[in-house]
Amino acid sequence: MKKQENLRNSVAVRWSALGIVSFTMMAAYFVNDIMAPLKSMLEANLGWTSIDFGFFTGAYSFLNVFLLMLIWGGLMLDKFGIRLTGKLATILMVVGVSLQYYGMTAHFSEGAMIIGHKAGVFIAAAGYSIFGVGAEVAGITVTKIIAKWFRGKELGTAMGIQVALARIGSQAAYSVAIPVAKHFSVSTPVVIGGGLLMVGMLAFFIYSVMDKRLDRQDDYEEEKEESQFSFKDVKEILVNPGFWLIALLCVLFYSCVFPFQKFASELMTNKYGISDDLAGTFVGLPALGALILTPVFGNVLDRKGKGASIMMLGAAMLIFVHFLYSLPWVTHWFVAIFLMLVLGIAFSLVPSAMWPSVAKIFPTRQLGTAYALIFFIQNIGLWGVPNLIGWILDKYCVIGHTGENNLYDYTVPMVVFTGFATLSLIVAYLLKVADKRYGYGLEKPNIVKV
Numbered sequence: 102m103k104k105q106e107n108l109r110n111s112v113a114v115r116w117s118a119l120g121i122v123s124f125t126m127m128a129a130y131f132v133n134d135i136m137a138p139l140k141s142m143l144e145a146n147l148g149w150t151s152i153d154f155g156f157f158t159g160a161y162s163f164l165n166v167f168l169l170m171l172i173w174g175g176l177m178l179d180k181f182g183i184r185l186t187g188k189l190a191t192i193l194m195v196v197g198v199s200l201q202y203y204g205m206t207a208h209f210s211e212g213a214m215i216i217g218h219k220a221g222v223f224i225a226a227a228g229y230s231i232f233g234v235g236a237e238v239a240g241i242t243v244t245k246i247i248a249k250w251f252r253g254k255e256l257g258t259a260m261g262i263q264v265a266l267a268r269i270g271s272q273a274a275y276s277v278a279i280p281v282a283k284h285f286s287v288s289t290p291v292v293i294g295g296g297l298l299m300v301g302m303l304a305f306f307i308y309s310v311m312d313k314r315l316d317r318q319d320d321y322e323e324e325k326e327e328s329q330f331s332f333k334d335v336k337e338i339l340v341n342p343g344f345w346l347i348a349l350l351c352v353l354f355y356s357c358v359f360p361f362q363k364f365a366s367e368l369m370t371n372k373y374g375i376s377d378d379l380a381g382t383f384v385g386l387p388a389l390g391a392l393i394l395t396p397v398f399g400n401v402l403d404r405k406g407k408g409a410s411i412m413m414l415g416a417a418m419l420i421f422v423h424f425l426y427s428l429p430w431v432t433h434w435f436v437a438i439f440l441m442l443v444l445g446i447a448f449s450l451v452p453s454a455m456w457p458s459v460a461k462i463f464p465t466r467q468l469g470t471a472y473a474l475i476f477f478i479q480n481i482g483l484w485g486v487p488n489l490i491g492w493i494l495d496k497y498c499v500i501g502h503t504g505e506n507n508l509y510d511y512t513v514p515m516v517v518f519t520g521f522a523t524l525s526l527i528v529a530y531l532l533k534v535a536d537k538r539y540g541y542g543l544e545k546p547n548i549v550k551v
């Protein structure tokens with residue numbers, strides 16, 4: 102009997118699968134970033150200090166790092182598969198954002214504290230932490246989904262498009278947060294995020310039907326490979342120098358981007374005199390640039406390769422951006438916007454090269470665990486850096502007051518970001534050396550010609 106054409110060979114089906122799961126991630130990124138532009142409003146309306154804001158922002162990664170939730174998520178992904186893990190992750194995101202909303206809106210008695218934090222801040226942070234588990238596990242699940250449908254095909258382009266669509270979520274969050282919060286209340290943007298997440302959850306459930314059909318079609322060999330996860334795999338991943346270099350590059354590079362963006366709206370208003378209505382939109386520019394450029398660079402990498410060199414270039418651009426932001430005498434708004442655009446290019450170059458590289462170093466059965474371990478190490482930075490920057494701001498950078506808000510000098514935080522960017526360039530260089538030595542094929546095109 103003639104075998105039915107495999108679903109992944111149908112261009113329409115595999116790109117539809119990508120579109121559906123990308124929507125889920127777009128909603129996740131919207132919620133992830135929706136609070137960032139509100140920093141000053143949270144300070145003025147809810148009395149959140151920079152330390153509170155840093156604590157809340159870092160909470161995204163708290164459970165992932167300290168309860169190893171990302172690791173369990175990765176193991177679950179490789180052991181129990183994409184459908185169960187992805188569904189659970191999307192449910193967690195919805196639960197988390199609901200708790201976050203409660204923390205921001207419920208009335209707690211004056212001075213109520215939980216483990217040394219204001220009750221409202223703590224509960225919102227706990228919700229954001231649960232959301233963070235769901236968002237990160239959904240992230241590795243979607244990355245594995247893309248590898249499953251696109252390996253040996255347009256892997257770089259597909260990963261680039263997924264990241265690009267996620268960036269639309271970020272850009273939208275940065276643009277709408279302040280206008281919506283000013284028009285309604287500081288918690289309304291979170292309600293919008295919650296609604297989007299519910300649709301995203303539904304989308305993932307629809308994707309699961311396609312995933313099941315693909316699994317039925319695939320031959321048994323591959324299914325067996327999927328279910329053969331063992332702790333030996335973890336050991337194999339951990340002894341691979343390529344893993345450590347990618348993980349280090351990931352934590353250093355992303356620590357200079359995501360935590361920076363969370364504080365950047367205030368940098369725009371405090372240092373460059375940009376109005377708070379527009380600041381979020383400018384901070385969203387890298388996301389917008391990445392939206393266009395990530396798939397373009399992904400496509401170039403698919404056809405031409407040069408992944409390791411591209412990661413070096415992206416890291417070098419990041420040093421340029423943060424160093425110029427740190428110069429106290431450069432205060433023209435034009436420079437601020439120009440640097441955001443350069444950041445957008447760097448922010449497209451590195452992810453479009455980094456994520457497909459992981460799929461080159463590890464076989465499919467180890468991918469869930471490998472991505473989870475890399476995201477885990479990255480989350481240490483996403484937890485630590487906002488806490489560090491919030492603390493530095495409150496302790497050393499208050500230079501005055503405007504109404505209800507503090508005025509901050511961002512020189513020291515930007516020097517810290519420049520330091521991380523410099524380290525990321527060194528690691529990117531070491532990765533290129535390791536690629537030559539161990540033959541990972543990072544400089545080779547992603548598309549395998551048959």
Ligand SMILES: C[C@H](NC(=O)[C@@H](N)CCCCN)C(=O)O
Binds near residue numbers: 134267355359452
């Ligand atoms: C694909 C990659 N995603 C991540 O690194 C996530 N672990 C963190 C997402 C946080 C979003 N603000 C990326 O977005 O490049």
